[in-house]
Amino acid sequence: MKVGFIGTGNMASAIIKGMITKGFLPPSDIYVSSLQLPKLKKFAEETGTTFCSSNAELVAQVDVIILAVKPNLFQEILPALQPIIQDRNPLIVSIAAGVSLEKIQRLLGDNHTNSIVRVMPNVNAMIGESMSAVSKNDYVTPAQMDFVLGMFNAVGLAIEIEERYFSIFIGIAGSAPAYAYLFIDSLARGALKAGMNKEQATRIAAQAVLGSAKMILESNEAPWVLIDKVCSPGGTTIAGISALEDRNFISTVMHAVEATIQRDEEIAAKQS
Ligand SMILES: NC(=O)C1=CN([C@@H]2O[C@H](COP(=O)(O)OP(=O)(O)OC[C@H]3O[C@@H](n4cnc5c(N)ncnc54)[C@H](O)[C@@H]3O)[C@@H](O)[C@H]2O)C=CC1
């Protein structure tokens, strides 16, 4: 299978580097196109991927197209590629927030029946730790779906969800790495304020958060049960939990998820 990425920015480069590290495809079977050609050429040379000087050149050679550009570019890029896409009928995979399966089909021509898959990965794909959601339209074959799930399982964990849950998924997985990084950075800033070197504090906090995430995934205990196990009576942890709740930690994080969902819905409304 030859897989072509249209757009090689933050997310595509994370997936490509993750795929290459995991050996999912030979690098030369990964084709890349984007706007800034000198930068793209350097990226292709560094990764061993196949450089394409235009989106059309890429579409003419691949079996799977990964659309990895910003949502507002779909209406410019897809109609221009429509004839060649309809001629070759590749599997279309989009990783964009706010662009529905139905919208992609409309941009490719309502009278056609393209196999289209929507994926919401996250940037941790670069180290093989993405949490990705996958949703498909009616024309995707089981073999095509297996290929996409295999690709995103190679760079983390991929699950199939109904498309109507995509906005919520972005709030807890697509955008959430940024929120987790912010939490770790905030812990490190607290340590910095108390006199510890920030770099050392960041590594310590990141390992503590990594272990906590693994504990939730591997212990089969609910987070609240684990919280109680850390809190000694009259101890340090309950003092910290109380301080977090003084500033509405729980509702602040819930509000962040709601804001993410709302923004995804706004982007989708603009695209429709
Ligand atoms: N950054 C992230 O953590 C995540 C991003 N996404 C989605 O991935 C998509 C890309 O996001 P990023 O990688 O963050 O954006 P980015 O801005 O880093 O990359 C966009 C890429 O598109 C290319 N591009 C722009 N116009 C083009 C054109 N006409 N033809 C071909 N390539 C063109 C740019 O040169 C660049 O390589 C978005 O739709 C976003 O919703 C999804 C999950 C996570």
Ligand SMILES: O=C(O)[C@@H]1CCC=N1
């Ligand atoms: O911020 C964004 O819109 C993209 C989608 C999910 C993560 N980054």
